[in-house]
Amino acid sequence: MVLGLGRFNLRQYNAQYYEIYTVRRNTDLNKIPSFRWIKRMLDLQPGERLLDAGSGDGNLLRFLSEGVDVEGVGVDSADPAISIAQSSYPTLKFIKADLRQLPFPAGHFDxxxxxxxxxxxxxxxTVMREFQRILKPGGKIILGTNIRDSICWWLYQKTIGEHTHVREFTAKEFVRFVSGFFELKSSAKTSGVFRFPRLFIWIFHYFLKGDILVLATRNYFHSVNSSSNSSARK
Structure with missing residues (x-):
């Protein structure tokens, strides 16, 4: 236990896994730097189509689409995630699907x-190529992950016990990874910490930044794989 927080020891995507996000559903996401950055850089406009890929409990889709007339959809492969999202935000659309083969036509999302x-x-x-396929030419994509070698991530492991990651990145590795599929526009080290006590959380938000976020676009020269199968998913 660190700072009085219980260790979850997460190993599978069951109800306990999503229990850690109960606190976040009751938190103003504008107070969390990573979420503020995503919303500001995504700059959603009325009428646009938005995909939250790996939408989990649905809170990010709710936050991003709030106050903007967009056609948003969340996709996740875990039944508990879809169940929580649908019950928490019944006016939003959530679909169970595999990110490796999304049920949308090519160029569907802004x-x-x-x-x-x-x-x-x-x-x-495979997932990145699928993102290429479903994103319109010129469309924006924001990808984010934990920074593998950050102090913040080490403390999170000690506190929460996350064992569901299969491949993690340093900040430089992640930027390089994304640049292999999309045209980079901006990146930032930020913080998505929300569980630590208020007395300590500002340290993470302003100093021990544990997230790397990347804004990129799909330009007209990026190849789109699986185009032959897109008509079957229209």
Missing amino acids: KVVCFNVIEHITEQE
């Missing part, structure tokens, strides 16, 4: 966000 998800996936390159 914007895509995938935060703290890619590190859980074995076939990361």
Whole structure:
């Protein structure tokens, strides 16, 4: 136990896994730097289509689409996540689907966000190519992950006990990884910490930043794989 917080020892995507996000559902996400950065850089406009890839409990999709008339959809492969999201935010759309083969036509979305998800996936390159496919040319994508060698992530492991990651990145590795699929526009080290006591949380938000976020676009020269299968998913 660190700072009085219980250790969850997370190893599978069951109800206990999503229990850690109960606190975040009752937190103003504008107070968390990573979420503020995502919302500001995504710059959603009325009428746009937004995909939250790996939407979990649905709170990020709720936060991003709040106050903007967008067509947002959250996708997750875990039944408990879809159940929590649908019951928590019944006016939003959530679909159970595999990120390796999304049920949308090519060029369907104006914007895509995938935060703290890619590190859980074995076939990361396959998922990135699928993001290429479903994003419009010129469309924005924001990807974010924990920084593998950060003090913040080490403390999170000691506190929460996260064992569902299959491939983690340093900040430089992640920027390089994303640049292999999209045109980089901006990146930032930020903080998504929300469980630590208020007395300590500002240290993480301003000094021990444990997230790396990347804003990128799909330009007209990026190849789109699986185009032959896109018509089957329309």
